[in-house]
Amino acid sequence: MKQARHPEPHEMTLIAVMGALSDPIRVGLVRVLSDGRERGWGQLRAPVAKSTLSHHLRILRDAGVTRTRQEGTRCYVELRRADLESRFPGLLDAVLNAAHADDVGLQVGLNDTAS
Amino acid sequence: MKQARHPEPHEMTLIAVMGALSDPIRVGLVRVLSDGRERGWGQLRAPVAKSTLSHHLRILRDAGVTRTRQEGTRCYVELRRADLESRFPGLLDAVLNAAHADDVGLQVGLNDTAS
Numbered sequence: 001m002k003q004a005r006h007p008e009p010h011e012m013t014l015i016a017v018m019g020a021l022s023d024p025i026r027v028g029l030v031r032v033l034s035d036g037r038e039r040g041w042g043q044l045r046a047p048v049a050k051s052t053l054s055h056h057l058r059i060l061r062d063a064g065v066t067r068t069r070q071e072g073t074r075c076y077v078e079l080r081r082a083d084l085e086s087r088f089p090g091l092l093d094a095v096l097n098a099a100h101a102d103d104v105g106l107q108v109g110l111n112d113t114a115s
Numbered sequence: 116m117k118q119a120r121h122p123e124p125h126e127m128t129l130i131a132v133m134g135a136l137s138d139p140i141r142v143g144l145v146r147v148l149s150d151g152r153e154r155g156w157g158q159l160r161a162p163v164a165k166s167t168l169s170h171h172l173r174i175l176r177d178a179g180v181t182r183t184r185q186e187g188t189r190c191y192v193e194l195r196r197a198d199l200e201s202r203f204p205g206l207l208d209a210v211l212n213a214a215h216a217d218d219v220g221l222q223v224g225l226n227d228t229a230s
Binding site for chain 1: 128129130133134136137138139142202203204205206208209210212213214217219
């Protein structure tokens with residue numbers, strides 16, 4: 001993967017962000033990343049094929065929800081919490097709180113043997 | 116249309132609501148309804164075919180975002196603001212504020228000659 005292009009905050013759209021956050025796997029990924037730590041893709045555990053996980057991560061990135069960074073052969077991802085909050089105040093917290101209350105996205109987690 | 120089944124608040128899901136609110140026409144419909152008034156479908160103006168508008172209204176209804184009522188041959192729709200707020204606190208306002216700030220959904224409005 002080349003260093004991917006990420007939308008600047010002013011390029012983020014509400015519709016793309018809402019679409020990115022309308023899937024339980026993607027909500028789960030956002031929940032895992034909501035502690036603010038950057039994670040290697042290999043640390044992310046989800047009940048989907050790696051190609052599907054990669055697809056979900058691309059949708060999150062293209063919407064501006066996450067930032068992906070490549071280092072050698074490894075990819076890392078982090079939540080763009082500040083950018084989201086500046087563009088769509090209150091939205092991410094409302095989604096995270098609702099996901100927490102309803103146990104949405106629990107199928108996503110972190111691998112014990114992190115890389 | 117028969118009186119449609121609407122999800123009870125506890126049946127609403129975050130994923131369905133996020134999906135319902137990830138389309139500019141549907142966000143526009145919610146904006147139009149956000150004044151709390153029930154509207155006849157004939158009052159709603161959107162740059163789509165009537166069948167497409169009906170499809171969008173069904174998605175909103177099935178997700179629990181709106182309530183549809185039939186009276187004779189006419190259908191009416193209103194926003195379920197209180198139910199949404201109780202289930203997903205802060206979510207609707209965050210979406211409405213973002214839509215307002217970004218002019219999302221402005222292609223939807225009310226017909227002057229209301230019915």
